[in-house]
Amino acid sequence: MLTDGTRATASPGATDRFETNGTRGTGPVNITGIIAEYAASTSVDALPADVRERGRLIIMDELACAAFGQTRTPGKLATGYAVPMGGVGTCRVLGTEHRTTAPYAALANGTAGHADEVDGAHVVGGHPGATIVHAVAAIAEHRRATGDALLNAVVLGYEIGNRLIRACGGVFGVKSRLHLHADFLHTIGATVAACRVLDLGPKAYADAMALATFQANGLVALFQERRHISKSFCNGQYAFAGVSAALMANAGLEGCEDVLGAENGLLAAWGLDDAASSLIDGLGHDYAVMGANFKFINAGYPIHAAVEAAMAVLHDHRIQPAEIDAVEVGMPTHALRVVDNRAMHNICLQDMLGAAIVQGGHRLRESPFPLLLSDPAFQAMRGRIDLRPDPELDAEQPNGRGARVTFVMRDGSRLSERVNQPKGHSTGDPIGWDDLRDKWADALPTVDIDRLVRISQAVDELDDVEELLQIFDPPRHTA
Numbered sequence: 001m002l003t004d005g006t007r008a009t010a011s012p013g014a015t016d017r018f019e020t021n022g023t024r025g026t027g028p029v030n031i032t033g034i035i036a037e038y039a040a041s042t043s044v045d046a047l048p049a050d051v052r053e054r055g056r057l058i059i060m061d062e063l064a065c066a067a068f069g070q071t072r073t074p075g076k077l078a079t080g081y082a083v084p085m086g087g088v089g090t091c092r093v094l095g096t097e098h099r100t101t102a103p104y105a106a107l108a109n110g111t112a113g114h115a116d117e118v119d120g121a122h123v124v125g126g127h128p129g130a131t132i133v134h135a136v137a138a139i140a141e142h143r144r145a146t147g148d149a150l151l152n153a154v155v156l157g158y159e160i161g162n163r164l165i166r167a168c169g170g171v172f173g174v175k176s177r178l179h180l181h182a183d184f185l186h187t188i189g190a191t192v193a194a195c196r197v198l199d200l201g202p203k204a205y206a207d208a209m210a211l212a213t214f215q216a217n218g219l220v221a222l223f224q225e226r227r228h229i230s231k232s233f234c235n236g237q238y239a240f241a242g243v244s245a246a247l248m249a250n251a252g253l254e255g256c257e258d259v260l261g262a263e264n265g266l267l268a269a270w271g272l273d274d275a276a277s278s279l280i281d282g283l284g285h286d287y288a289v290m291g292a293n294f295k296f297i298n299a300g301y302p303i304h305a306a307v308e309a310a311m312a313v314l315h316d317h318r319i320q321p322a323e324i325d326a327v328e329v330g331m332p333t334h335a336l337r338v339v340d341n342r343a344m345h346n347i348c349l350q351d352m353l354g355a356a357i358v359q360g361g362h363r364l365r366e367s368p369f370p371l372l373l374s375d376p377a378f379q380a381m382r383g384r385i386d387l388r389p390d391p392e393l394d395a396e397q398p399n400g401r402g403a404r405v406t407f408v409m410r411d412g413s414r415l416s417e418r419v420n421q422p423k424g425h426s427t428g429d430p431i432g433w434d435d436l437r438d439k440w441a442d443a444l445p446t447v448d449i450d451r452l453v454r455i456s457q458a459v460d461e462l463d464d465v466e467e468l469l470q471i472f473d474p475p476r477h478t479a
Contacts, residue, residue, distance in 0.1 A: 031261025031276055035160060036205035038283045039192045042156050044148040044460050051287045052460065055155045057436065058120060058292055059468075060456035062133035064440045065119040067095030067447065067472040068364065069112030074232035078111035082236075091141045094472045102142035103244040106190075109134040111236030115228070117346045118364060118443075121301040122158075123291040123399075123426055125165030125174075126183040130235035132157035135190035135242040139197045140465045147462030153193040155289050157242075161189025162288035167267060167275035172334045172399060178270055181218035183235060188212060188266075190242025198250055208245040210255020213266065215241035226343040293401075294424030294431050296439055297362040300347035302335035304422035305403035307356045312417045313407055314357070319415070321357055321381055326408040329353065330390030332400050340387055345369040353405075354382035364443040401425060433457060446475055 044052065069075035070093075079093050086104025093100065093108045100108070113119050114130040122128050136153045139145075164185040168174050174182040191212040195205045216238050222230045249255075260266045260279070267275040297307060306329050313319070329349065342348040346369075355368040358378045362368070372378045393402050397420070406416040421428045424435075433453050441449045452471050459468060 029261065029276070030258045031267065031279060032206045032209055032258040032265075033202065034280050034283075035192065035260065036202035036209075039156055039160065039196055039205055040200070040202045042152055042196065042284070044152045046284070047152070047155060047287070051155060051289060052151065054287075054289045054292060055151050056456055056459050057294070057431070057433070058129055058158075058289060059133060059137075059151065059154055059459055060452060061294055061436055061439075062113055062119055062129035063094060063137065063469070063472065064436075064444060064447070064452070065130070066109040066113040066134060068118060068440075068443050069115035069232075070095040071365075072112070072115040072367070073227065074115040074229050075108075075112030077229065078115075078233060078236055079108045082108040089142070091138045092469055092472070094469070095474065097474055102138040102247070103240045105141070106135045106138040106239035106243045107236040109138065109236070110239035111232045114232045114235040116298045116364075116367065117228075117300055118295050118298045120295060120424075121293045122162060122288070123293065124162045124288065125171045126181070126186065127235055128158050128161050128183075128186050128189065128288070129292070131183065131186040131238040131242065132161060132190045132193055134236070135239040136193045136197060137465065137469065138239070139194045139243050139246065141469055143197060144464050144466065145197050147458075147465055147468065148460040149197050150462075150465050150468075151460045153196045155287060156196055157186075157189040157193030158288040158292070159189070159283070159286075160192045161186035162291065163279050164188055164266075167272060167278040168270045169272055170399065173272075174270070175220050179220050180270070181220050181222060181234065184216045184218035184238060186235075187216035187238040187241045188260075190239055191245045194243050194246035195249065198246055200246070200250060204249040206257055206259070207253065207255045208249035210259035211248050211253060212241050212245035213255075213259055215245065223347075224343065228344045228346065231344065231347075291426050293422075293426050294435070294439075296423050296435075297352075297356075298346055298364055298367065299352040299362070300339050300342075301422070302331060302339045302401055302403075303347070303349050303352045304424075305401055305419040306331065306349060306353050306405055307362065308422050309403055309405035309417040309419045310353060310357055310407075311361055312419075313405065313415050314360070316417075317415055319407070319409070321377065323410055324357070324381070324384065324407050325410050327353070327357070327381075327385045328406040328408065329385060329387045330393060330404040330406075331387070331402065332393045332398055333389040334399055335401055335403075336387060336389055349387055350382050350385045353385055354378055357381050364439070447472060 082104040083098045086100035089101035091105035120129045140150045165182045171182040339349040345351045402420040404418040
């Protein structure tokens, strides 16, 4: 086992294999064992070039989200809790001067990473980055791991977390069938990723996955809150669980051998009929990072296409808000249910679209709420927004993120725009380093964004992840 201060790399030569014959061949199939043995064998060298590049982009964006999230209430609250509870440690709370232990750094950074809805979403399930990237970054900093260990583990965590969500019915299926927020399954992805950074053997992976299941859950009722506190905190808690479970397994704690596939295991509780095949078929060939979406406004992802469509109409026709009599918004039914008249402003379509129309768009640094709530122009515009399912979008992309916006003008004319997928969506035009540079240059004024881009582009060449993470340290003030 590794000890504090020992550098970890993502070498594929992990040992400590299962002693039973249940992994393959004779005997019952051990689903957890298959995942564990696959995960322990992964390495950056085996990843296709486009997968490595997408992973680099994700790492930069998600780390920046956490530093940015320290300017928002959930990030501040999580840091205020995590730092004294975790005590003195080696791991950064990004964007602050605080350092604490790896699990609590993961909790603080994961919470801050989702604090203002600017972190990436995924076509299969939720917000993997806020959990997985911050779990991996914390354990990598704790072990002074290399950049290739960080990159490999992030790609691995996305693959396992999103496969589990797909095996349980996808983000909408988990919500409607099980009343659970699917992001809690990214805990297992974070756990496996943390084990990879620690270079544990497959047996320890299985123990860690079992230990992680004791620490994570997510009832959809959390969406009823008003301030986006627990919605942010859940991702931090899942990151905490992943890191702590890996460290527990490394310390010798044990769990059941097949927590995923056992008779009363995870897939039996929540999986679909074909859950096992969804989880294990094609491992190492279907990389979930390629389904990652990037956000460019601070709103729930189903809102983005509607805002883009509205801004296109305003710009192309040079109209003023006072000329608009009504705003008709159509989107797929599943997406509509996520953002229709929610209490949390930045996952409420009516709030965020109304603000965008009145203000001429959104800027990450300028959260419009709660100040805009008292603006008569906003109140009037919000009341004109009519959100409804769009049959065409339902047929073409039932789980998609497209939207159609129609402005009904005072003179009776109608101006429409449809956006099939917002900027940053994995099925649209690919985003690159210039897009992320532009996103964060204004939002993080104290961070050297050019240096961040440069180092992130070559993250897998770093001898120590410290070189990347220290970019987010606040400026030192001299007397």
